[in-house]
Amino acid sequence: xxxxxxxxxxxxxxxxxxxxxxxxxxxxxxxxxxxxxxxxxxxxxxxxxxxxxxxxxxxxxxxxxxxxxxxxxxxxxxxxxxxxxxxxxxxxxxxxxxxxxxxxxxxxxxxxxxxxxxxxxxxxxxxxxxxxxxxxxxxxxxxxxxxxxxxxxxxxxxxxxxxxxxxxxxxxxxxxxxxxxxxxxxxxxxxxxxxxxxxxxxxxxxxxxxxxxxxxxxxxxxxxxxxxxxxxxxxxxxxxxxxxxxxxxxxxxxxxxxxxxxxxxxxxxxxxxxxxxxxxxxxxxxxxxxxxxxxxxxxxxxxxxxxxxxxxxxxxxxxxxxxxxxxxxxxxxxxxxxxxxxxxxxxxxxxxxxxxxxxxxxxxxxxxxxxxxxxxxxxxxxxxxxxxxxxxxxxxxxxxxxxxxxxxxxxxxxxxxxxxxx
Amino acid sequence: xxxxxxxxxxxxxxxxxxxxxxxxxxxxxxxxxxxxxxxxxxxxxxxxxxxxxxxxxxxxxxxxxxxxxxxxxxxxxxxxxxxxxxxxxxxxxxxxxxxxxxxxxxxxxxxxxxxxxxxxxxxxxxxxxxxxxxxxxxxxxxxxxxxxxxxxxxxxxxxxxxxxxxxxxxxxxxxxxxxxxxxxxxxxxxxxxxxxxxxxxxxxxxxxxxxxxxxxxxxxxxxxxxxxxxxxxxxxxxxxxxxxxxxxxxxxxxxxxxxxxxxxxxxxxxxxxxxxxxxxxxxxxxxxxxxxxxxxxxxxxxxxxxxxxx
Numbered sequence: 001x002x003x004x005x006x007x008x009x010x011x012x013x014x015x016x017x018x019x020x021x022x023x024x025x026x027x028x029x030x031x032x033x034x035x036x037x038x039x040x041x042x043x044x045x046x047x048x049x050x051x052x053x054x055x056x057x058x059x060x061x062x063x064x065x066x067x068x069x070x071x072x073x074x075x076x077x078x079x080x081x082x083x084x085x086x087x088x089x090x091x092x093x094x095x096x097x098x099x100x101x102x103x104x105x106x107x108x109x110x111x112x113x114x115x116x117x118x119x120x121x122x123x124x125x126x127x128x129x130x131x132x133x134x135x136x137x138x139x140x141x142x143x144x145x146x147x148x149x150x151x152x153x154x155x156x157x158x159x160x161x162x163x164x165x166x167x168x169x170x171x172x173x174x175x176x177x178x179x180x181x182x183x184x185x186x187x188x189x190x191x192x193x194x195x196x197x198x199x200x201x202x203x204x205x206x207x208x209x210x211x212x213x214x215x216x217x218x219x220x221x222x223x224x225x226x227x228x229x230x231x232x233x234x235x236x237x238x239x240x241x242x243x244x245x246x247x248x249x250x251x252x253x254x255x256x257x258x259x260x261x262x263x264x265x266x267x268x269x270x271x272x273x274x275x276x277x278x279x280x281x282x283x284x285x286x287x288x289x290x291x292x293x294x295x296x297x298x299x300x301x302x303x304x305x306x307x308x309x310x311x312x313x314x315x316x317x318x319x320x321x322x323x324x325x326x327x328x329x330x331x332x333x334x335x336x337x338x339x340x341x342x343x344x345x346x347x348x349x350x351x352x353x354x355x356x357x358x359x360x361x362x363x364x365x366x367x368x369x370x371x372x373x374x375x376x377x378x379x380x381x382x383x384x385x386x387x388x389x390x391x392x393x394x395x396x397x398x399x400x401x402x403x404x405x406x407x408x409x410x411x412x413x414x415x416x417x418x419x420x421x422x
Numbered sequence: 423x424x425x426x427x428x429x430x431x432x433x434x435x436x437x438x439x440x441x442x443x444x445x446x447x448x449x450x451x452x453x454x455x456x457x458x459x460x461x462x463x464x465x466x467x468x469x470x471x472x473x474x475x476x477x478x479x480x481x482x483x484x485x486x487x488x489x490x491x492x493x494x495x496x497x498x499x500x501x502x503x504x505x506x507x508x509x510x511x512x513x514x515x516x517x518x519x520x521x522x523x524x525x526x527x528x529x530x531x532x533x534x535x536x537x538x539x540x541x542x543x544x545x546x547x548x549x550x551x552x553x554x555x556x557x558x559x560x561x562x563x564x565x566x567x568x569x570x571x572x573x574x575x576x577x578x579x580x581x582x583x584x585x586x587x588x589x590x591x592x593x594x595x596x597x598x599x600x601x602x603x604x605x606x607x608x609x610x611x612x613x614x615x616x617x618x619x620x621x622x623x624x625x626x627x628x629x630x631x632x633x634x635x636x637x638x639x640x641x642x643x644x645x646x647x648x649x650x651x652x653x654x655x656x657x658x659x660x661x662x663x664x665x666x667x668x669x670x671x672x673x674x675x676x677x678x679x680x681x682x683x684x685x686x687x688x689x690x691x692x693x694x695x696x697x698x699x700x701x702x703x704x705x706x707x708x709x710x711x712x713x714x715x716x717x718x719x720x721x722x723x724x725x726x727x728x729x730x731x732x
Contacts, residue, residue, distance in 0.1 A: 005491075008521040016510070226505035230566070232474045233499035233576075234522040236491065403474070 005235040009243025017251040026210065027255050034202055053112045053139065054084045060119040062089045067150050075146060092118060099130060106132055113139060125151055192280030193367045194340060200363040201336040203259055204294060208329050211252045211298060212305035215244065216318060219309030228402045237399035241306060249298035256294055260287055282367055289376060290363045296383040297359030300390065301329065307394040310401035317408045332357035336364035343368035353378045355386040393418055425450045425605045431480035433466055440466040442629035448607055448622065453600055455620035456609040457714065463629040464609035465502060468578050472499055495523045498572035502579040504563050508552040512543065515551060516566055523570040530569070537565040560588050564595060575599055577608035581615055613711040623710070627718045644713050645706040646683035650675045655698035665689060670715060677712050
C-alpha cells in the first residue's frame with residue numbers, strides 16, 4: 001500500500017507545511033493567542049467597573065449605624081475610595097420621605113444606591129436596596145457578606161455566646177477536593193488538571209480547525225491550478241489523498257507535540273516547579289495517547305476537509321460544504337467544555353468513545369477522571385473504524401470532485417458520485 | 423508488436439458517451455496523432471490511457487499487457503490545462519514531479535539543471551513558479567514532462583496557448599524524443615501540425631474512431647481519387663456530373679473527388695474542354711484536413727477560435 005509515490009507526496013507536504021511561515025507563526029502564536037484570550041476573558045469577567053460608586057446606608061437605629069460604619073471602614077474597596085458610603089439614621093416614615101426626595105439623584109446616578117436596614121431586618125435579614133440598576137450584583141456581592149456578619153453578631157449579641165461560637169456560625173462550608181485514584185490512593189486535588197483539560201480542549205479544537213482549513217485550501221489550489229491532472233498522471237487519487245493527509249497529520253502532531261512539550265518537561269524533570277494549586281497529575285503515557293489519538297483525529301477530519309475541498313472550486317463555495325464538518329468538531333468541543341462541570345456525566349463518557357467526538361472529549365476527560373483502560377481501547381478501535389468507514393466514500397468523492405470544474409455541484413449530485421465508476 | 427493498443431474503449435459520463443468503442447494501435451517509435459475537434463473525446467481517451475479515468479469497458483494494452491500503475495511512471499504526460507504549484511521553487515518543482523515517477527538523486531538533479539540551462543532558466547532555479555512569466559512556466563512544464571526520461575510522451579493539445587518560441591521548442595523536444603526511439607502520442611485539432619509531425623494518426627469524431635492508420639497509407643488511399651485545383655472560370659457544370667463524387671471549396675484550393683481513381687485524366691480533359699483556366703491541377707494530393715472533412719462532414723474549428731490556456 002505504501003510506495004515511493006506516496007512518500008514523494010508526503011515529503012512535499014511536509015516540506016511545504018513545516019517550512020512555511022504560517023506554520024512557524026501559528027506554532028508560536030496560538031499559545032500566545034490562547035493565553036491572551038483566556039487572560040482577556042478573565043479580565044473582563046473580573047472587571048466590575050464600579051469605581052466611584054456612591055451609596056447611602058440608612059439604618060433604623062443609631063447603634064446599628066455605628067456597627068456598620070465600624071465594620072465597613074475595614075473593607076478594602078471603601079478604604080481605597082472605590083465606594084463612597086455615607087451613613088444616616090431614619091425611621092420608616094422619614095425614610096420614605098427621604099427616598100422621594102432622593103429619586104432624581106438616583107435616576108441621574110449621582111447616587112448609585114440607597115440601602116435601608118430597618119429594624120425588622122434584625123429578625124428576617126431583609127435589606128432594601130434602591131437603585132436605578134438594582135440588578136447590579138457587584139454591590140450586593142460586595143456588601144452582603146459584611147452585612148450578614150453584623151446582623152449575625154447583632155442577633156446573637158444578647159444570646160451570650162462566646163466569640164468562638166459566633167465565628168463558627170459565620171463560617172461558610174469549604175469543600176476540599178480529594179481524588180480517589182484508580183490505585184485507591186487519596187490525593188488532594190488542585191486546579192492543575194482543570195487547567196490542563198481546558199488547555200487540551202482548546203488546543204485540539206483550534207488546531208483541528210486550522211489544519212483542516214489548510215488541507216482544504218491546498219486541495220482547492222491543486223484543483224484550481226489544474227496541477228491535479230499532472231499529479232494524477234503519476235499517482236492515483238488514493239495515493240494522492242493518502243500522501244496529503246498523512247503529511248499534514250504528521251505536521252499537526254508535530255505542532256501539538258511542540259505545544260505540549262512544556263507539560264512533558266514538567267512531568268519528566270524537576271526544574272520547573274508549579275505553585276501548589278496548579279500542580280497537575282498526568283502521565284507521560286496519557287500525553288502520548290493524546291498525540292496518537294490526535295493523529296487519528298487528524299486523519300479522519302483532514303480526510304473530510306480534503307473531500308470538501310475536492311467538491312468545490314473556491315473558498316466561497318466551500319463555506320456551505322464545510323459546516324457539517326465544522327459541527328463535528330464544534331459539538332465535541334462544547335461537550336468537552338461541559339465536562340469541566342461534571343467530568344463523570346454520562347454524555348461525556350459516551351462521547352469520549354463516540355466517532356468524531358472522541359478526539360476532543362477523551363483527552364479532556366482523562367485529565368479529570370480516571371478512565372478505565374478498556375475505554376481507551378474502545379476509543380482507539382472506534383477511531384480506526386471511523387477511518388475505514390469514511391475513506392472509501394470520501395476517496396470516491398475526492399476522486400470525482402478533483403477533475404470536475406464548472407458550476408457548483410448540488411449535494412444530490414455529490415451523492416451520485418459515490419456510485420460512479422471512475 | 424504495438425507499443426500501445428486501445429481496444430474497444432468506451433467511457434460515459436452520466437448519459438453522455440465521451441468515447442464510443444474506440445480502437446487503435448500506437449506502433450513503437452512513432453509519433454501518433456489523435457485528431458478531432460474540441461469535444462470529440464480526445465482528452466477523455468488520453469485520460470483513460472493514463473488511468474485518470476476508469477473506462478466503462480474495453481482494454482488498454484501496453485506491449486500486450488493491461489496497463490497498471492507502473493505504466494504511469496513510464497509516461498511523461500502534459501495535459502491541456504497545465505498547472506504548477508505557484509509557491510514552489512523551480513528546481514523543487516522539477517524534482518518533485520520526477521520523484522512521483524520514481525526518479526531522484528544527484529544524477530537527476532544534474533539533468534534538471536542541464537535542461538534549465540538549455541532553456542535559459544538556470545538563473546531562475548530558486549525562483550518561485552509564480553514569479554515566472556507564462557512562457558517560462560510553460561518551459562518548466564515541458565521539462566517536468568520529460569525530465570524522468572519517459573518511454574512515452576502523452577501530450578494533450580500540446581500546442582494550445584503556446585507562443586511561437588515555445589511552439590518551436592516543443593516541436594524540437596518531440597522530434598528529439600522520437601530520435602531517441604520514444605513513442606509520442608499527442609492530440610490536436612490543428613491538422614497542419616498533425617500532418618507535418620505524425621507518422622500515425624487516428625481521427626476521432628463524436629467519440630468514435632473514424633479513421634486510423636499510418637499517415638502515408640491513409641494519404642495514399644485517399645489521394646487516389648482526389649484532385650486539388652486552382653482555376654479561373656466556371657466549374658458549376660461538375661455538380662452532379664457522373665464521374666464526380668464531391669466538390670469541396672477549401673478557399674485557396676478546390677478539392678474534387680472522382681468516383682474512380684482512374685477518372686482523374688477524364689476530369690482534366692473535361693475542364694480543359696470547358697475552357698476552365700487551370701493554374702494548378704494536382705492529382706493524388708490531399709491534406710489531412712480534407713480527409714477529415716470528407717469523413718466527418720464538417721470542417722474542424724479554426725485556429726482563431728483557440729482560447730489560450732496557462
